[in-house]
Amino acid sequence: MLNSPPGVATRAAIRTVLFDLDGTLVDSAPDLAGATNEMLIARGLPEVPFERLRPMVGAGARGMMGVAFGVSPKEMTFPALRDEFFDRYERRLLRATRPFDGVAAMLQALSDDGLSWGIVTNKSERFALPLARGLGWSERAAAVVGGDTTPHSKPHPEPLLEAARRAGVAPGECVYVGDDARDVLAGRAAGMPTIAVRWGYLGDGEPIEAWGADVVLDTPSQLVEWLRAAR
Incomplete structure (x- = not known):
């Protein structure tokens, strides 16, 4: 279900989709x-x-x-x-870790639609970079930013701003997608629309609807639908 989407003009400006890694793109x-x-x-x-x-x-x-x-x-x-x-x-980094169902198709659809995508995770580069390589994403991603790539980690906005710089876009041309309240805080601090995903780990804190994300998604395909609705 899509809840409280931001305005169409905001969606139409998006050129890059930035994702959290664990619980958003992959089930690690x-x-x-x-x-x-x-x-x-x-x-x-x-x-x-x-x-x-x-x-x-x-x-x-x-x-x-x-x-x-x-x-x-x-x-x-x-x-x-x-x-x-x-x-x-x-x-055992990639022994059983796999993309969530629908993620591969989602990423391909973004590329087909002319949008770039990247990864911003609190996972250190020690794990994030080989994981991205092992999944075949290193060459496809506009940016892979780990928890130690910048002096700060989420919920600080700097990792997201660094990803936007690497992708060659303005922060306002990005949307950030994650499965934790810290992802929403980081995205909002970076001046990006935020999307929370219900298929992630979610933790044991506040319910996902309380995080303040612009949109809550149930499946990866809904992200593509949401973006296409503005084009």
């Missing part, structure tokens, strides 16, 4: 959860059911280590657990 939960459960198995501890880990993917290592070990970033044991988690995840 199986590999992130797998790395977490590998850590538990190595310690002789019971695995955490996938259904408990999946909603926390958007929170990264903080969320995964919190569910698996009850540890927060403020605790002394967190850095070592985080580093082990990163190492294990890196080794």
Whole structure:
């Protein structure tokens, strides 16, 4: 369902669609959860059911280590657990990670319609760049900006502004698409229309309708429909 779209003039000005990665373009939960459960198995501890880990993917290592070990970033044991988690995840980066259903067709439709697209994620370049390469997106994307590409990560607007610079467009000619409230905050701070996607991880915070996005989408094909409606 499309909710509260911005004006047609705003949509008509869009030249580039910028996407969050995990939970928006790709379902990386199986590999992130797998790395977490590998850590538990190595310690002789019971695995955490996938259904408990999946909603926390958007929170990264903080969320995964919190569910698996009850540890927060403020605790002394967190850095070592985080580093082990990163190492294990890196080794299985593309073992089970796949684009969500409909994403490949959506990206092709954007290209067919003459729109460029890019990726802005809080995932560090250590993971984001090889993931984009492995999926065949590096050469197609106008920009791939990771969480450490600029001095700031989302919800700061700088990663989105950097992506717009790399794509050669003004921020107001971009729309930002994500599955977390931070994505909406970052997009609005960058002066971009924002779209929230219901197929993502969503976390356990406010409902998606409360994030303040201009549009809420149920499927990737709706993004193409929404853009085409203004042309």
